[in-house]
Structures are given as C-alpha cells and as structure tokens.
Amino acid sequence: MYYVGTADLAVYLVHTPLGNILINSDFKQDVPAIKKSIQQLGFSYGDTKILLISHAHGDHDEAIGVIQKETGAKLMVMAADVPAEESTARGRPGAHVDRALHDGDTVELGGSKLVAHLTPGHTKGCTTWTMQVREGTHILNAVIVGSPNVNPGTILVGNRNYPGIADDYVKTFAVLKSLPCDLFLGAHGGYFDMQAKYARIKAGGSNPFIDPQGYKAYVEEREAAFHKEWERQRRKPAAGE
Numbered sequence: 642m643y644y645v646g647t648a649d650l651a652v653y654l655v656h657t658p659l660g661n662i663l664i665n666s667d668f669k670q671d672v673p674a675i676k677k678s679i680q681q682l683g684f685s686y687g688d689t690k691i692l693l694i695s696h697a698h699g700d701h702d703e704a705i706g707v708i709q710k711e712t713g714a715k716l717m718v719m720a721a722d723v724p725a726e727e728s729t730a731r732g733r734p735g736a737h738v739d740r741a742l743h744d745g746d747t748v749e750l751g752g753s754k755l756v757a758h759l760t761p762g763h764t765k766g767c768t769t770w771t772m773q774v775r776e777g778t779h780i781l782n783a784v785i786v787g788s789p790n791v792n793p794g795t796i797l798v799g800n801r802n803y804p805g806i807a808d809d810y811v812k813t814f815a816v817l818k819s820l821p822c823d824l825f826l827g828a829h830g831g832y833f834d835m836q837a838k839y840a841r842i843k844a845g846g847s848n849p850f851i852d853p854q855g856y857k858a859y860v861e862e863r864e865a866a867f868h869k870e871w872e873r874q875r876r877k878p879a880a881g882e
C-alpha cells in the first residue's frame with residue numbers, strides 16, 4: 642500500500658499483479674500530482690482497475706469522475722454515498738458507480754482484499770477501509786479512517802436532511818474502537834500526524850506509521866469532541882432549527 646496523495650489529502654494505491662486500486666481522488670487540480678506519484682513508484686496510472694472513496698466530499702472525490710473516464714476503472718461506493726457520487730452538481734464528481742457497497746463488503750483484486758466498514762455521520766456512506774498488509778515477515782492490520790469529524794455548522798440535533806446523524810456518529814465510534822489497528826491511516830494526513838511521522842521515517846528507525854496507541858488515542862479524542870458538540874447542541878439548538 643502506497644501514499645500517492647497531496648500533503649494532507651490522502652490517496653492510497655494498492656498494487657496487485659492484476660492492476661491497482663486507488664482510494665480517493667482529491668480535487669481535480671490534484672490529478673497531475675497523483676499521476677506523477679504513481680509513475681515515480683514505477684506503476685502505471687492506466688493500470689487503475691478499481692476506484693474507492695473515504696466519503697463523498699470534494700476534497701476526497703471531486704476527481705473520481707475524471708480518473709474513471711481516463712482509466713476505465715470500476716467505481717465502488719457505499720450505497721448511502723452513491724447519490725452524491727453520481728451527482729453532477731457543482732463540485733460533485735458526476736461519476737458512474739459500478740457497484741454499491743454495504744457494511745462488511747469486500748473488494749478484492751489480485752490477492753489483495755479490502756473490507757468496507759460503514760462509519761456514517763460525517764456523510765451517510767462514510768467508509769473506513771481495512772486491509773491486512775505485509776511488512777517484511779509481519780502481517781499488519783491497516784485502518785484508513787473515513788472521518789470521525791463533526792465539521793463546523795453540522796447540525797446534530799433536529800437535522801431534517803439527516804435525522805439519525807448523532808446516532809450514526811455513536812455507531813461509528815463503536816465500530817472504530819472495535820477494529821484491530823497496527824497501521825493507522827486516514828482520509829487526511831492530519832488524522833494520523835503524517836507530516837511528523839514522515840519526517841521520522843526519513844530519519845530512519847522503526848516505522849512510525851505502525852501506531853496502535855496513536856489510533857486508540859485519536860478515536861477517543863474525536864469521540865470526546867463529538868460528545869462535547871452534541872451536548873452543546875442539545876442544550877442550545879442551532880439557530881433556525
């Protein structure tokens with residue numbers, strides 16, 4: 642598994658003998674940088690066979706339609722995010738979803754297997770991907786966190802467009818806490834302190850991305866932040882609600 646994204650917007654490439662899987666596309670303007678990273682690894686952009694996303698927000702999926710057109714890759718998206726993925730509204734990818742996924746579904750190619758975990762709230766179909774990867778003789782459990790974040794302005798109490806949103810966040814934290822994690826990754830580099838860990842890995846020594854404690858601490862901190870915001874909104878619902 643390789644990182645081919647930008648400084649903060651993560652794109653992961655899973656290389657297999659039958660072609661590659663890409664998770665996330667970033668914005669349209671990021672596609673040249675992603676292509677360059679794939680080439681620098683010695684792989685071919687045209688070998689992209691499957692496209693996946695963390696969740697249907699533009700910073701992760703705006704270019705999905707472009708990459709799908711250019712590579713002919715099959716797009717697989719959690720069912721609840723399919724309408725947003727196929728939308729042609731401004732900033733939406735307008736892509737064609739080839740396969741709608743459900744919680745626990747697997748995506749397999751050339752001996753690699755990813756598991757889709759529904760972690761809703763941030764979007765209705767927000768997906769946390771897990772995969773077992775080999776590092777030397779070790780098998781590591783990789784977790785790519787979809788997003789546990791409550792963005793500013795998100796309505797958790799009385800949300801007419803998403804009535805079950807708070808309960809979905811509660812479910813998401815239970816799922817995240819249940820996942821075995823060695824390799825802590827996510828949709829943004831900031832989730833797992835990528836810049837600092839990258840500096841450490843360049844300096845040599847053990848792989849800082851193997852960080853089960855960091856994962857646990859991150860999920861707990863994000864869960865506390867969610868509960869704090871939920872509590873705040875329950876006391877004083879947002880204006881207009």
Ligand SMILES: [Zn+2]
Pocket residue numbers: 696698763788
């Ligand atoms: Zn998002």
